[in-house]
Structures are given as structure tokens and as C-alpha cells.
Amino acid sequence: MISLIGVEMRRGLARRSTRGLLAVALLGIAVIGVSIFVTSRATFDTAGGLAEAEADHNRVLADCVGSNGFGGEVRSPGPSLTEACEQAVPPPESFVRDNRFHLTDLWAVDEGDSILHVTAVFLVIGALMGGATFIGGEWRWGTITTLLTWEPRRVRVFLAKAAAALLVTFVLGIVLQALVGLSVLPAALWRGTTAGADAEWFRAASGAVLRASALGAGAAVLGYAVASIGRNTAAALGVAFAYVSVFEALVRALKPGWQRWLMGDNGAVFLTGRQLRTADFERTVLEAAVILAVYLAATLAAGAFVFARREVT
Template sequence: MIRLTSVELRRLIARRLTVVGVAAVLLITAFLLFATWRNSQPLTAAEQQQNQVIFEQIHKDWELHGEENQAQCEKDWESQPDPKPTLEEMCNYTEPKLEDFGRPKTVFTEVIPDLLLGSSYLLAFAGFLIGASFLGAEFSSGAISNWLTFEPRRLRVYGSKLLALAVGMIPLAVVVLALVLGGTFLIIDHLGTTAGTTGKAWGDLTETAGRAVLLAAAAAALGGVVGSLLRHTAAAIGVAMGYVVLVEAVFGGFLTTAQPWLIRINFDAWVKHGTTYFVDKCQTSVDGGYFCETVEKTVSFEHGAWYLAVITVLLIAAGAGAFYRRDVN
């Protein structure tokens, strides 16, 4: 099995699409770092002067009409129908401060979680694409039948291909996530602030990156499974894109209560160690009115882990059964 896997790894690395995919991922990572650098740029002197002028105008208006506006707002609040917001939410005419105007400093601990999550999606997509192409091309070209003449034990061949895809994806994921973490820290340390980046914060970020690496490896293997089931790269990509559009976007958008059973939410729950989503809860009030409120729901890390594990095991088992029994010609 080890020798088979090493052979598959060499074949995977030698493929043109693998090289193109790796180059594309690295290029997109560089673009993410460039975008972070652009967004972290401090205000220019002209922008600071403009903010000063706007602040002085608003502060002057607050001095003249602040108490009047606050009193009128409180009066309007009393006549609001139930359910109504709190007084502090509706009427907040506190004194404006200069630091509230303009672009705030970029904070590393606030920016990096979203960058890691976005990089996780990028790596998972790239891994799925490379995996689907790796096995899909072998079936569509007929190369798999030639390979089985040298190694007729199908499950060993199937397992070695999936293992090679998973193992081969790990170095790319590690490099990309290290670039994102290190590059973002250096950029924001120079242009923004890295205050609050304690040892615990680094530990949490490292764990997040580790979970993203495992997910990228699993996505590559599952791409190989789908490619072997559909026997064509384009078909595998088409099915994946169809799922994203029809199920995740359309179905998930209309039936929000089903979100805990969609891949995206569980993907987020795994990477972020738990996530939240929102549903609209609508009901009729005592006076016959109809109103809706947005309720925040939670998907735990354990839920996401079990969900993704079950999906992975079922797909790999289905692929193994099809690979073992179906004609490869």
C-alpha cells in the first residue's frame, strides 16, 4: 500500500492540472495578502483633514440640537408599538468623538479569522478540483483499466489514490495557511495593530489552521471519490457547482431552518469551532398584528465534526463499492 501510494503521489505531482491548481492557489493567496495590505493603509493627510471638517460640523450640530433631538426621540419612542427597541438602541445622541470618524486601525485578531475561513474554502475547492480531475481523467481516458492490469486488487488501488490525494494536499494547505497567518501579521503589525495577539490567540489560530488542513485533505479525497463515481472531471465539477447553487443558495435561502444540515454551515462550524446562523421567527401579536424577529441559532463544533465525518465515510464507502464492482472499460 505504501509503494502504491508513493507511485500515485508522483503521478499526482506530475500532472499539469495539479501544477496549474497549485499555482492558482498561491496566486490567489498573494492577492488576499495584497488586499489586506490595501485595506490596512492609514488615511492620507487629505482624508484626515476632511474627517476633521466633518467631525466639527457634526459636533457643532450636536451642541446646538443634541438635547432637543434626544427629547423628541424619547417622546417618539414612547408611542412606538410593541415590540419596540430599547430606548438606548433607538435614541443614542451621545457626544461625537473624533476617533469615531474615518477608518479605524486594522486589528489582526479581528481580520485573521475571516481570512483563514476564506483560505479554507479556497483550499477545499482546489483540493476537490484536483481530486476529481485525478480520477475522472483516468476513467474518461481508459487509463484506469491499464493500471488494473498491473495491480488487480481494486480496493488497494482505490485506497492508494485517495490517500495520495489527501497526503498530497497537506503540504499545499500548510504553506498557504502559513503564508496567510504570517503575511497578515507582518502587514497589520506595520500598518495596523496586533495588540491582543496573546499566546492563547496564536494557539486558537493554529488549531483553526490545523482543522483547515484536515478539511482540505478530505476535500481532495472526496473529489477523487466523486470523479470515480461520475467517471469524468467535468461531470464531477458540474455536480458540485449544482449543489452549491441549488441546495446551498436556493434551498438554504428559502428554508433557513434546514441550514444545520447543509455543508456550508457545518464547514464553518468545523473550521471556526462552532458557528451561528439566523432564522426569521414570525408570529401574530395579541392585537392581531403580524411581526417577525431574527433569531440567532448555533451549530456546535461537535455537530459540524460528526456531520462532515459521516458524509466523508459514506461517500468513500459508496465510491469503494462502485470501484470494486463496476466495469472500468
């Protein structure tokens, strides 16, 4: 079994589709690194930046006074309107436009979007495609026939391929996200700041990378299992698209109570480690992981059943 998994991993890595997806990912990472470096400015505390902030502060203050405290929002029972506005409007430093790149933007621990949120979505999509084409290509080229004449224990073959897809995607997921981190490092060092990127942040970001890689690995296996059932890459991608864009959207609209069981929502909780702002249910990361694992196991079992019984004609 181990040798079979090893062969499948080599086969998966040597495939043109895998290399194509990796090339696209590396290009995307390069674009992220370069664009962040180019758009970042190390001007936070320059005199020019402070002067602009002072001007912005004074404009807002004038608006407050001129609009009678923003139409009564700023009330002045004791002090004058001007004094009340001066208290209400934040100090000039707050108006400084911080165009520096913050390394902590790579992974926002508590709230807000971050770079790894976005790259994780692409990782999951790419992994789904990679997993689907891993078996879809075998059917397309007929190589599954050759393989099954060497190893006729089909469930064994199916599980070895699934394990190979899982392991390869998980490792590649970690490597690619590490490269995302490296790609933004020059911007953080020379056009920004590493402030806040302490040991605790690093642990949280590492955990996020591992969860995103696990999510990608799960997506690869899911794509693989669905493509095994449909015997076709395009069918698997079509099913995935229909599930995400139609089925989940309909459930959210018509049966909000079921949202807690959707793969998309549980995937988001698992990835971010936070509760969803758009949902009214609570999930821990572990609960979300268990629900995703159940979906994966069920799809994998269905794929294995069909693969074991399918006639190779």
C-alpha cells in the first residue's frame, strides 16, 4: 500500500495539470508580492504625512462646527459647539494614512480579512481541480485500465490515490502559503512593518496555514471522489460549482436553519477559527472539522463503492 501511495504521489506530481496549477499558483504569489511591495509606502511618520493628516483633521472639525455638530449628533450641553466637536473628532494622528504594509495583514488574528483568507480560497479551488483531474485524467487516457491490470484490488487503488491526493495537496498547501509569506516579507521589511508579528501571531498564522492546507487537502480528495463517480474531471467541477453557487445559496435563502450544516459555512469557520458574521450559529473549529470530515468520508465511501463496481470498458 505504501509503495502504491508513493507511486501515485509521483504520478500526481509529474502530471501536466498539477504542474500547470502550480505554475499558476507561483505566478499568483509573485503578483501578490510585487503588487504589495509596489503599492506600499514607508511614509507613516514623515512630515508630509503628518501635515496631510492635520489638514484632514481640521476639515472634519470645520464640517462638525459648520453642520451644527453633524446635525445634532455631537451635542454640547456644557461646552461650546467648537469644544464639543474638538472632543468628538479624533486627534490629527488618527488621520495619518498608513500606507505601510503590516506583516500582520498576512493573517488577521481577531477580525477582518487577511491575505491568507484570500489565498486559502484559491488554494481550495485549485486543490479541487487538481484532485478531480488526478482521476479524471486516468479515465480520459485509459491509464486506469493499465493500472488495474497491475493492481486489481480496486478499493486499495482508490484509497491509495486518495491518500496521495491528500498528502501531496497538504504539503503543497503549506509550501505555497509559506511562499505567500515570503513574497510579502520584502514589503514588510522595507515598505512596512513587522510590528505585532510576535510569537503568538506566528503561532496563530501557522495554525491558519495548517488549517488552510488541510482544507485544500480535503477539497482535493472531495474533487477526486466526485470525479471518480462521474469518471470525468469536468463533471466533478460542474457538481462543485452547482453545489456552491446554487445549492448552498438556496439553502441559505430558503432554510437558514440548515446553514450550520453547509460545507461552505463550516469550511469558513474551520479556516478562520472564528464565528461567521453572516450566520447565527456557533461552531468551534473542532466541530466544523468533524462536520467537514463526515462529508468527506461519505463522498469518499460513495466514490470507492462506485469505483469498485464500475466496469472498465
